[in-house]
Amino acid sequence: MSNLFEAAGMDDGAPRPLADRLRPRMLDEVVGQDHLLKGKGPIARMRDQGRIASMILWGPPGVGKTTIARLLAQDSGLEFEPLSAVFSGVADLKKVFERARARRQAGRGTLLFVDEIHRFNRAQQDGFLPVVEEGVITLVGATTENPSFELNAALLSRCQVLVLKRLGDEALGQLLDRAEADYGRDLPVTPEGRATLTALADGDGRYLLNLAEEVFESEPDHKLEPREIAELLQKRAPAYDKDREEHYNLISALHKAVRGSDPNAALYWLARMLGAGEDPLFLARRIVRMANEDIGLADPTAIHAALAAKDVYDFLGSPEGELALAQAVVHLACAPKSNAVYTAWKGAMKTARETGSLMPPKHILNAPTKLMKSEGYGSGYEYDNDAEGGVSGQDYFPDEMRERPVFYRPTDRGREAVIAERLERWRALRNNRRG
Template identity: 70%
Template sequence: MADLFEAAGLTPHAPSPLADRLRPTTLDEVVGQDHLLGPEGPIRRMADARRLASMILWGPPGTGKTTIARLLAKAAGYEFQQLSAVFSGVADLKKAFEAARARRAAGQSTLLFVDEIHRFNRAQQDGFLPFVEEGVVTLVGATTENPSFELNGALLSRCQVFVLKRLDEAALESLLAKAEAFENRPLPLEPEARGALVALADGDGRYLLTLAETLFNIGSDRALSTKELGQVLQKRSPAYDKDREEHYNLVSALHKSIRGSDPDAALYWLARMLAGGEDPLFIARRLIRAAAEDIGEADPMSLVLANAAKDTYDFLGSPEGEIALAQVVVHLAAAPKSNAVYTAFKAAQAAARETGSLMPPKHILNAPTRMMKDLGYGKGYAYDHDAEEGFSGQDYFPEEMERRVFYKPRGEGVEARIKDRLDRWAAMRKERGGR
């Protein structure tokens, strides 16, 4: 540990943050991860058996990944060795593996904890494989990013992935109670301000204890209100990486809330994305897609309005233009839904691939030359506007292809009227000898 202090320019006797002083000393003291550390939890079972498998701990910041790894090594009797992918290179990895091999020869197992393991490139990740396979080290990697996207498949196949949850209100409250017991004094907060402090932590236990330490240090002789708390503490931006998983999670939540006809949830996810700094034009593009994919002909104006919202934002910018995005989010969520056009087009694409280069029937081919007329191009074509009820009932599929029905209106909104028309035309087509 001393070398870590020295690297940071500190001595082992330097004051440590409250979060470090309150770090759990046993797995039982870790809060908020009972699904992994409870009596039937998979990590608890490994610790009790004193036989560890390599694993990836995936979860938000401040949920206990480093602490769990350290305590797991202690409980199982393994030597704990820690690296950070941010500060370590190939030489550090070689040194760690050599030390682990020497321990193994002496009968001592090594738990190699790699923080931010997703920061290692693909080649560096592959470097772990032989040492994990031989049992030289038991690898415990920690990451805030989706391992499916950030880690090599070969490495993932040799590790179990455990998902840590963001700390809920009860877990965060237990941390505050522990901090107050350690300091032997209550936090100087009114009840509502205490709730605001927990909300401000956003599920991050380490950040909560950092905020609590700030409040202890100001030494207020009276309880602070919520407003005063806001003046003392700076609210941090929500966790949101525009090019990583959270970006896709939130846009998926927005799209699915619209599809599920829940305008309130859709507005919430829109607000979350904007608060996280998402590009509003990216959101506008997703709304246009939702209008075409999930609403379609049930409310054809939705596509027009989604494009209008994009143009409005383009013209006004933030924050005024964001109101147009909110308006179209509500409209799309409240609109009747139909994916009939979307599914019809996919079916038509599949049919086009199957049938290759079939020609249109001759009666609907243009005949700009005499030769083409002699070959029968355009012969027998019926001009629909001259037909009874403006409908000829002629066949427009290739002659070698059976008629197929791709578009099947759902009967929602405007599509109910479209369905009636198509049903009537289908009956007239049969009456007039068409397919």
């Protein structure tokens, strides 16, 4: 640990943040990542076999990515070279590679840790390929973004992607226990206050220790309740980036909760997105899409509710207009579901592409000229409103299509149950006419 402070011109006696004082000194002290570090976990297997493969550590902030990389270098006797992709460029990479080659000639290896590796562009990522293949470095990259979206396929093929989990309550509780041991006294909070601290951390161990340090250093004369903790600490904004993976994860969760007819879960994900600063009109557009894709004619009022919510939000703005979005989400979640129109449209598009430019049957074509009448245009057309029941049963597909495709198959849910009965009567009428 001291090398970090010596590099910054500090000695071991200098004041150090709690999160740094409690940084694990061995892999067994890392909390919350037993699926990687214990038993048959991939990193545990590497340690047992005495080899460290290049890897990408993917996970949220504050779960131990940097610590694991540092301790892997320590355990394997490799020189630890840390870099941040935010502050480094091609020149920095070249210097690291040169030092690594020199060490290799001296019989020593290098573990290059690249934080926020997804920040490097594709050309910079390609620069890792030869030194990884030659064994000049063992690369450990850390990222909070989905590697399959942000990293080159060539680089991914040379690295094992390991997923780190956000820290659960048990792991966060262990960190608070260690904080109390470091200070030599209990955290001055009630049990409810302790739970509040854990909730505020949102799975980020480093952030939890920073919060605990603020509470310790405030030296209150009594145990703090949740309300007092909220006054003492500033609440952290949820981890969310509107053009990154978390955005797509949450909108997917909202859409699937509506599709799954769970209004409570749908409201939760809606609140999560609005609380994180999502554009309400983006959500309104997605709600309209849900009404079309997942409900359709099972509840024809769903699309009107979705569009009305957009109009109300346009009129009122935030925060009052957000209630209209919530009402539309509940309406859609509680509505009977059908994707029959959505499926029918895809089928119709496919058949239209396959059949090319077939003409409509002549009896449904207009005949504004004598020539067209002589060619049979409009001959035999029956006006449906004059037919019994308002349906003549004529054929409307091209004559060349021998099979009459059925694209729309209504469900037995909601309004579509009635539609299904009606369509079956009309289908029988057409079949009888065709003989």
